[in-house]
Amino acid sequence: LDHLGLPLDERGFLATDHTLRSISAAPIFAVGDTGTIVHESLPKAGVYAVRQGPVLWENIKRILDGDPLETYRPQRSFLKLLNTGDGRAIGQWKGFAWSGRSMMWLKEWIDGGFMEKYRVDDQMMDDDQPMQCRGCGCKLGADALDGALFADPEGDDSGIELEDAAKIGDAAHHAGEAPGQYLASTDFFTSPFSDAYLAGRVAALHSASDIIASGAQPTSALGNVVLPEGDQATQQKSLSDFIAGARREFSAMGASIVGGHTIVGPRMEIGFTVIGRADGPMMCKENLQDSDALFVTKGLGIGVLLAAHMRAACSATDFGGLLHAMLLPQHGWVNVFRQLGVTAVTDVTGFGLAGHLIEMLRASDVAGTLDIDKIPLLAGADRYLSSGIESSLVADNRRFERWIKMDPSLRTRPQFNALFDPQTCGGLLFGIPSEQSDDLHAAVDAAGLQAPLRIGSVHSSRGVTTRDDRCLIIRG
Known part of the structure; x- marks a missing residue:
């Protein structure tokens, strides 16, 4: 406290007035043992801190609105045990x-x-009980999705071939007469956070991800929101906060919220349909080439960190790193990709890095190699993975293992398990000719983006078209 330059009492506690605000008149408040109300002789007891909480919350809102602050009136006696x-x-x-x-x-x-009052539900604390995760962790598994999209309703073999599933885009292309190409994509998931403003930011960034990975800049968005049942004032506040958070991120992309739909349900479900415009060739999954270097723009572990957070097992430091990764915008990469001629891009989301990379390899009719020691993990992810915590979608994502060739001893590595971790607001995965690596880093520095991490390479294949072919090699 000595380093803050704020007025202190004779014992070194922050000096406040009866509004709990620093007597310096700065917009700084202190409650509980950290502060002393000038001209009051109150013991340092938790009962005062508890009753100061509502006054603190009220005064934070009032100071933001420019209203007069509420006075805290301490009780004169309390039960000591x-x-x-x-x-x-x-x-x-x-x-x-x-x-x-x-x-x-x-x-x-x-x-x-x-x-x-603050107890976490026993079910949330029990790691042995299956628990539906949120964010991209509540996504439908890849096999069930493919089975529904590509099954023939007549039950014969005249439907779409399974290999074609890898070539289905995450963003739909609309051919119009206006210059440029317009794309649309939609995403929707259970909110992983109770903070509606934060949820809005996450929903905007995640929903725009497919548009950005296709080489387009978002231009407009329509919201889809399920609000939990409750009183009107609470619902209005939640929706207002959600819109404000989403508008912050869309505005940074040059996009605006132009409409949407809301209903009431058992829990908060959030998402957007995003429209984007590409002023050049579309980027897609099937453009990987022999000798390309593989890069990712974010570390892995968002899914397991969210699962740990739901179990009240995620430390504050690790949670801070999680939010930093999720809120790191990706739209600046479009110009970098255009500058360097990158065309093979996808976003790493619900199916994890392994699932999305295998989609790219199969669609491009090539194979790839990953160096497991170069797989980047967010802080704390290795610890939670090693402890057995994982997203509820991991079991489905592990079905991508049938495309992987590796030494069985690598299965115990947290980096291997992270390959199947679903990512909400995950990074971009892209391939670029190895000889352009220096140009890539120079362009990234010029754009002020976080440096991407090289995780592997692409090599030729005689044809990756059957379930028996293993198109991804993992090396220790």
Whole structure:
């Protein structure tokens, strides 16, 4: 506190007035043990911090709105209970004192009731119980999706061949008379966060990902929102915060929210249909070439970190890294790709890096090699993966293993398990001729983007068209 340059009391605590604001008049508040209200002699007790909380929240809102601040009026007495460590407790209130087991029972009843308000549901804490993940973790598995899209309704073999599934784009191309090409893509998932503003930012970035990976810049978006049941004021506030967060990210892309639809349901579901315009050749999955270098723009582990967060097992530091990765915008890459002539791009989302890379390899009729030691992981992801925490979609994503050739000993590596981790707001995966690597890094530096990470390479194949062919090699 000495380094903040703010007024302190004689014991070194932040000095505040009765609004809990620093007496420096800066928009800084202090509650609980960190602050001392000038001209008040209050003990450093948790009961004051608890009752200061609502006043703090109210005054944060008021200072943002420019309204007069609310005054905190501390109580003049409170019940004190001290655990003596022998199954008994000492109680004191308004000059009266008691001791014994009954005081310990009273202390446990009061403390237990308070902590119960913040208890995480037992089901969320049980790693052995299956739990539907959110974000891209609630996506339908690849096999079920392919089975529905490419099954013939008459039950014969006249439907679309399975190999063609790899060539289906994530963004639909609309051929119009106006200059440029217009694309549309939609995405929708269960909100991984209770903060509606943050959820809006994530939904915007994730929903625009397919458009960006196709080489287009988002121009407009239509929202799709399921709001949880509740009172009108709460629903309105949630929707307003969601729109504000989404508008922040779309505005940075040069896009605007032009409409949408809302309904009420059991939990918050969010997404956007995004329209984009490409002023050059479309980028797609099937353009990988022999000798291309493979790069990703973000580390892996978003899915497992979200799963750990849902179990209340994600540390604050790791959660901060998760949010930084998810909120890292990707639209700046389109100009870099145009400048360098990159045409083989996809986004790494629900099917994980392995699933999306295998889609690219099969569609391009080539094979690829990954160096497992170069697979980038977000901070904490290796620890949670090693502890057995994983997204509920991982089991489906592991079906891509049938396309992988590797030493079985590599299966225990967290980097291998991360290949099947679903990514919400994941990075871009792209191929570029190896000799252009220096040009790539120069263009990235000039654009102010985070440096991409090389994870492997592409090599020729005699034809990757059957389930028995293993188009992805992983090396230790």
